[in-house]
Amino acid sequence: MTALVWFRDDLRIADNPALHAALANSAKHGGRVIAVYILETDTRPLGAAAKWWLHHSLLQLGEALASLGVPLTVVSGSAKSLIPELVSVAACGAVYWNRRYGVQKDADRVLRQHLENSGVCVNSFIGNLLVEPWQISTAQGAPYRVFGAFWRSVSALPPPPTVDIPAPATELPGSADKPKFPAENSAEDIADSDVNQARLSREIAALGLLPEGVSWTAGLAARWQPGEAAAQQQLHSFLDGGLRGYEKQRDYPAISATSELSPHLRWGEISPRTVLNACLARSAVARSTAEKTGIAKFLSELGWREFAWHTLFHNPSLATDPLDSRFYNMPYLEPEAAGLRAWQRGETGFALVDAGMRELWETGFMHNRVRMVTASFLTKHMLCDWRVGEAWFWDTLVDADPASNPFNWQWVAGCGVDSAPYFRIFNPESQQKRFDPAGEYVKLWCGDAAEQTERILDLPASRMRALAAYQSIK
Template sequence: MTSPSLVWFRDDLRLADNPALRAAADRDEPVIGVYVLDEASPGVRPLGGAARWWLHHSLSELDERLREKGSVLVLRRGAASDVLPALVGETGAGAVFWNRRYGGPEREIDAGIKDGLRGDGVEVASFAGSLLYEPWTVRTGAGTPYGVFTPFWNACRQLPAPRAPLPEPRELRGPGRHPASDDLAEWELLPTSPDWAGGLRERWEPGERAAKARLREFLADDAAGYDRARDEPAAGATSLLSPRLRWGEISPYEVWHAAVSSDAPVGGFLSELGWREFAWHTLFHFPDLATKNLRSAFDAFPWPRLRPTMLRAWQHGETGIPLVDAGMRELWTTGFMHNRVRMVVASFLVKNLLIDWRHGEEWFWDTLVDADAANNPFNWQWVAGSGADAAPYFRIFNPELQAKKFDPDGRYVREWAPDATARPPIVDLAASRKAALAAYDAVKRA
């Protein structure tokens, strides 16, 4: 009798360079892929709306590609600690493989499942597939986690070079009997009433094949000018790989090796991969990153009472500040925002409107296709001044000066917020800057 191998897909929705899938294929038994929509386990954060849209389409392609190879993708919904053992029992699986996750609740879930299945005599193994450098492998000389990016990235670069990507399996053995699977459409990941995803459909094509194509296109056409033009939102010089990496449609190892093998100058681009690694390093050591200030002194910050009208104006791109409004409308329409503009809109919310960074983090979590558990709160805390290697609080982005420097001909603003210049600003930039610095005195005293 055969004993199938289960491959538990999570944030690694790909066939190439997937160590868990490779381990299952090498076992020379039938392979069953499984994805669990887990919104029931304690501490697991439900996906935002834009993320759910992306997940639907990425799972659809993953299912198609597994079938092409001879295998199958089983969809189940519920607490993973219940779903995985039940599926092992249904299929008689002799092994379960997955690629590791690094958030606190997820690690606890995975460890519990691993212990339980091993206790039942099932082979279980996990692999490094989502980060170039796993968080516990990078430590200061004192054995502590890094809190500043440059020393962290220097330490990473002293470690052995990232391994070579693994090829996708040529074929997979399918099970003799396919386990029951949920219907993807019944998960209702796509918006319907209303269907607000028209801009996402126009901008994005989720899936592994599109991810590989985008990497090739970036290295061929855009990487040479990346360092010069990456801060200009209208230049189109960014890689647009962040949602691909967030969902694991392409691995950081594939991106790394393709970049270093290209003829383009890629130092700045690789450092952005390093920033992603730093965010996950931080989350691993500080699991409450989305809810608690990393620097506890900021607990003393005197946030004024929330003004919902101000928050809504920011969310909807109706602040009367052209660059801010353009960024927020790009986000709402496409599920994405240029990185320079992300910093500007975040600074405006936290330091001009004096609204707690957690409100902005929650909005980005719901509207970004690339929002993940590490990068989203990490970058919000960086702008707010409360996080690792954070921008000093007194560094307040002036959106007007930022626009003059990085969108000098106004192309980006005209594309996304052509009416913004006709709106009165909801706040005076100079006066609000002074108010923010005055509030920061409480943190300095703390």
């Protein structure tokens, strides 16, 4: 019996419960395992930086799966029709996937029903979270809205174990039992690993994830190495660094004190359980309290990721609807083209904002402290709807995440869960003095331009305007 593993945001081999179960069962029943990734055309389209990451990550995944004797095929379209089609042409008796928690969860439920009705066994697993969102709730049975209580509740549970992949098949499947993938590939011998990799490269190229011509992706390639191997390496070199100063230094954008694991976690190249267990193991042998404190703080950041996903599960329209309904009436200003462009390009005349926006454009990433400052500047000083900023980040971040991005935009804008109070408006100048006192971060991304750019707004006046707008909906 052939088993199909449907990869979604879990582009890894290690601690991948769906892949693990498919391989374990195939070893038991003597069947074969094939894999698919679908670039879905009926969900929110990926941003440009995310597409770049996905392209490279799929190439890495294909190679890793080939070493296990699992051929990966990549297609674009609607999963609703493609999965049943694949199941039928490859004569699959079982489908395996790791669960999703955003809007696609409903489509997954419908698809599962459809497959089961036609006699296909569907097996789903928790792969990208520490705890299922329905597993924890407040004493009143409601979803948590306060991070501290949420994280205490998650931390009280025993740490979820990771799963190891069974030993790879000693023989790759023979061509006699090769699956017949969609028409254009049927002539290929999928059992030949070189041919298989060449086919996969063509399929990935056909998705059109990379922008055409000379482009800004050089900056992404200079900073990032997508893929599972790089994710594991990044985790271990970060932990080897000791985390002693993490708690304080994580706020200083000029210091490389954070893990930079967010794009790897976003694409599921590493699981949160792997990160958690590696941290707990490190904490158990840590020699100083400072290191233990650093690890605990780092884990609570992983907790914010978890909190964002649980919040999305309970609020599927997180990217479009404010969680605080008063914000439907917030008198945001229609974004004025020149001002918005100045923000996007890092030409506002406020050095820390400009440095952050330039870092984002150059590298597909921005330091967390600066994300908060740039987002506050847009939604409060510029009085621009948070969804405009969310969309820009969605297009430009390599870690653009369906949960964390809207969750954090709502948090900064004041309409999210456990949000910063609206009246706390980050002053970009004092934030710069406090968190980039020597101006190293600003210098790195703006050079001398920071002092020369004319300011697009008056800070005190725009602050007062934002407060007045908030008063009007209170």
